[in-house]
Amino acid sequence: MNQASNNNNPEKPSFFNSPQFRSIAAQALLLAAMGVFFYFIIQNMLANMEARGITTGFAFLHEKAGFGILQTLIPYSEDSTYGRTFIVGLLNTLLVSGLGIVFASILGFIIGVARLSKNWLVSHIAGVYIETFRNIPLLLQIFFWYFAVIRPLPSPRQSLSIGDWIFLNVRGLYLPRPELESGFGWMLAALAIAIVAVLLLRRWAIRRHYETGKTFPLLLTSIVILVGLPLLAYLASGGTIAWDRPVLKGFNFQGGITVIPELLALLIALTIYTAAFIAETVRAGILSVSRGQTEAALALGLTQTQTLNMVIIPQALRVIIPPLTSQYLNLVKNSSLATAIGYPDLVSVFMGTTLNQTGQAVEIISMTMGVYLTISLLISAFMNWYNHKMALVER
Amino acid sequence: MKKLAASLIAIACIGGVASADTLEAVKKNGHVKCGVTTGLPGFSAADEKGVWRGIDVDICRGVAAAVLGDANKVKYTPLTAKERFTALQSGEIDMLSRNTTWTLTRDASLGLNFTGVNYYDGQGFMVNKNLGVKSALELDGAAICIQAGTTTELNLADYFKSHNMKYRAVTYDSSDQTIKGFEAGRCDVLTSDQSQLYALRIRLAKPEDAVVLPEIISKEPLGPVVRQGDDKWFNIVKWTLFAMINAEELGVSSSNIKEMKKSKNPAIQRLITGQGEKLGLSDDWSYNIISQVGNYGEIFDRNVGAGSPLKIERGLNQLWNKGGIMYAPPIR
Numbered sequence: 001m002n003q004a005s006n007n008n009n010p011e012k013p014s015f016f017n018s019p020q021f022r023s024i025a026a027q028a029l030l031l032a033a034m035g036v037f038f039y040f041i042i043q044n045m046l047a048n049m050e051a052r053g054i055t056t057g058f059a060f061l062h063e064k065a066g067f068g069i070l071q072t073l074i075p076y077s078e079d080s081t082y083g084r085t086f087i088v089g090l091l092n093t094l095l096v097s098g099l100g101i102v103f104a105s106i107l108g109f110i111i112g113v114a115r116l117s118k119n120w121l122v123s124h125i126a127g128v129y130i131e132t133f134r135n136i137p138l139l140l141q142i143f144f145w146y147f148a149v150i151r152p153l154p155s156p157r158q159s160l161s162i163g164d165w166i167f168l169n170v171r172g173l174y175l176p177r178p179e180l181e182s183g184f185g186w187m188l189a190a191l192a193i194a195i196v197a198v199l200l201l202r203r204w205a206i207r208r209h210y211e212t213g214k215t216f217p218l219l220l221t222s223i224v225i226l227v228g229l230p231l232l233a234y235l236a237s238g239g240t241i242a243w244d245r246p247v248l249k250g251f252n253f254q255g256g257i258t259v260i261p262e263l264l265a266l267l268i269a270l271t272i273y274t275a276a277f278i279a280e281t282v283r284a285g286i287l288s289v290s291r292g293q294t295e296a297a298l299a300l301g302l303t304q305t306q307t308l309n310m311v312i313i314p315q316a317l318r319v320i321i322p323p324l325t326s327q328y329l330n331l332v333k334n335s336s337l338a339t340a341i342g343y344p345d346l347v348s349v350f351m352g353t354t355l356n357q358t359g360q361a362v363e364i365i366s367m368t369m370g371v372y373l374t375i376s377l378l379i380s381a382f383m384n385w386y387n388h389k390m391a392l393v394e395r
Numbered sequence: 396m397k398k399l400a401a402s403l404i405a406i407a408c409i410g411g412v413a414s415a416d417t418l419e420a421v422k423k424n425g426h427v428k429c430g431v432t433t434g435l436p437g438f439s440a441a442d443e444k445g446v447w448r449g450i451d452v453d454i455c456r457g458v459a460a461a462v463l464g465d466a467n468k469v470k471y472t473p474l475t476a477k478e479r480f481t482a483l484q485s486g487e488i489d490m491l492s493r494n495t496t497w498t499l500t501r502d503a504s505l506g507l508n509f510t511g512v513n514y515y516d517g518q519g520f521m522v523n524k525n526l527g528v529k530s531a532l533e534l535d536g537a538a539i540c541i542q543a544g545t546t547t548e549l550n551l552a553d554y555f556k557s558h559n560m561k562y563r564a565v566t567y568d569s570s571d572q573t574i575k576g577f578e579a580g581r582c583d584v585l586t587s588d589q590s591q592l593y594a595l596r597i598r599l600a601k602p603e604d605a606v607v608l609p610e611i612i613s614k615e616p617l618g619p620v621v622r623q624g625d626d627k628w629f630n631i632v633k634w635t636l637f638a639m640i641n642a643e644e645l646g647v648s649s650s651n652i653k654e655m656k657k658s659k660n661p662a663i664q665r666l667i668t669g670q671g672e673k674l675g676l677s678d679d680w681s682y683n684i685i686s687q688v689g690n691y692g693e694i695f696d697r698n699v700g701a702g703s704p705l706k707i708e709r710g711l712n713q714l715w716n717k718g719g720i721m722y723a724p725p726i727r
């Protein structure tokens with residue numbers, strides 16, 4: 001209590017009373033307390049599990065898993081380890097999330113812009129889309145695509161097909177796969193060169209624009225380069241692309257690329273659901289740029305496209321990015337609904353089968369939570385960086 | 396700060412007293428919390444009135460009869476294969492009676508104990524009739540529906556590997572999804588414990604379109620499970636099953652137990668009366684089991700055997716002195 005009177009002396013608060021020290025000390029104490037707390041809990045839990053005869057530790061990651069997984073992006077067999085099932089599951093999660101983010105962004109942007117269209121029909125179709133898919137629970141949508149749309153498809157022997165190339169049946173979508181050894185390899189190389197060329201061209205065009213004010217038809221040239229170079233390579237290599245086509249052998253189609261129906265259903269549902277939210281975000285972003293900006297830009301003599309590209313979109317993006325980030329995060333987390341239809345994602349394979357076969361719930365659940373946390377933090381970090389880049393530069 | 400430390404210690408202590416006396420808890424709750432399947436006819440499934448029935452359900456009922464004197468005092472928790480062990484470990488259920496295979500890993504590393512075997516099973520395959528497959532050895536390249544978190548997954552991989560065949564595992568969480576996947580043609584084959592194939596088959600729209608292949612590729616001794624470290628409870632669940640099997644062997648059934656009470660046969664006398672205090676139960680524990688639930692033969696018959704839609708032969712599950720391997724230690 002007598003400290004209160006000490007504080008009346010404004011000139012020299014003692015070191016221990018200084019606000020800096022107090023705040024640091026308080027935080028350090030809190031941190032220490034939390035450390036002790038978690039240490040206690042974890043020790044206690046381990047001791048209890050030991051006492052109950054439950055195996056603990058991460059040694060199981062080196063044990064043989066001995067079960068099959070439907071879709072593996074890396075070589076995996078029944079002889080692989082539980083550690084490998086973790087990677088396989090993780091990659092499957094990343095695959096569906098990555099594809100989902102790309103497709104949902106594209107679809108979301110299109111719908112968002114369509115929502116603002118002056119065409120009554122277009123804007124209303126977009127509006128109905130948004131209201132419908134935003135308000136139906138995602139799980140139901142996944143079930144709809146999986147059980148109502150894909151399930152009634154014919155059996156492999158009666159597949160729907162486009163020529164001898166693409167087949168669709170209840171077991172999935174079968175696509176031809178170009179073989180790398182043939183001309184396709186050259187095409188890929190040409191595409192890589194084309195991408196580099198376009199990036200360099202873009203830098204040059206922007207610099208020239210700043211320096212001289214002259215514009216350059218970047219989009220058109222880029223498309224020409226991106227399509228033209230690989231095409232040239234294809235022709236130069238004698239037009240030989242060997243395709244590995246799916247063929248019905250025994251029970252199933254063999255060869256080509258198989259898109260399992262579980263992936264298809266999950267991807268469609270995630271895309272359509274998330275796109276509805278992204279569309280609203282995009283609409284809000286565009287509307288946030290005041291009408292006066294457009295008018296001013298047009299008055300300065302910019303064309304409609306230039307106004308859109310140089311005035312509206314850069315400003316709209318600033319508003320769009322933060323909520324967009326959270327949509328991406330949601331999509332990644334929602335992808336764990338995979339287990340409801342048997343898509344072998346991390347939750348289904350690792351937190352499901354592996355957990356059950358080894359019984360090491362605590363280790364496996366912490367690892368899985370760690371993964372989702374890391375993915376989320378990475379996406380946030382990237383989007384923060386991007387947001388920062390796009391943010392208003394104050395002069 | 397002192398307060399915080401005090402509450403920390405308090406929290407740490409709560410975790411410490413977790414090792415509980417299941418028998419006391421069951422008596423206090425007035426019911427046995429039993430983990431069963433989400434619905435597998437013959438083993439554990441709720442009928443149209445919502446009453447749980449099945450050979451696994453009857454073990455739960457037997458334990459309730461032994462401990463609480465009333466076979467109906469059971470609370471059922473439907474669990475998928477994936478969820479079952481965590482539910483038991485965490486204390487959500489008192490016992491698991493859910494066609495669970497007794498294996499070394501499960502017994503030794505999950506902190507669980509198997510209390511015996513109430514059904515000797517083995518893994519089999521079911522295929523669509525019009526595939527014309529006669530043997531499992533013709534299944535190279537097939538898509539196979541299985542349930543996640545089962546021994547089935549592991550046996551399947553072993554079998555195909557040892558026969559140098561390939562397969563695509565389509566893994567679902569519940570038996571419901573598995574059978575629907577099979578029905579819709581997502582997979583060519585459904586595999587599970589053979590008895591369960593028959594149980595799943597009657598859930599198909601056209602059961603006659605599916606055939607069960609002759610091969611049995613594994614040993615699946617199915618039995619009830621309890622948490623490790625509570626020997627009193629372990630004994631009760633174990634001897635509930637043994638009492639049922641001994642009752643069949645001695646010819647004591649739910650219909651004749653009243654007269655059997657007067658029997659001069661000492662083994663029957665021991666089965667029906669007495670010995671309860673050694674298990675921490677009242678002396679009519681076994682009387683209650685047999686009169687309310689029945690002996691093993693009755694249970695088998697009514698749920699999966701001749702008296703049920705499944706019509707499974709006794710086979711291995713016949714008593715040891717009648718050609719099977721069902722055997723229980725003596726009550727004495």
Ligand SMILES: N[C@@H](CCC(=O)N[C@@H](CS)C(=O)NCC(=O)O)C(=O)O
Nearest residue numbers: 432433434476495496545546570587
């Ligand atoms: N006995 C095997 C398999 C048990 C099992 O879960 N079988 C499936 C048959 S497809 C089942 O009972 N499913 C019922 C359910 O999930 O509710 C094990 O213990 O791993």
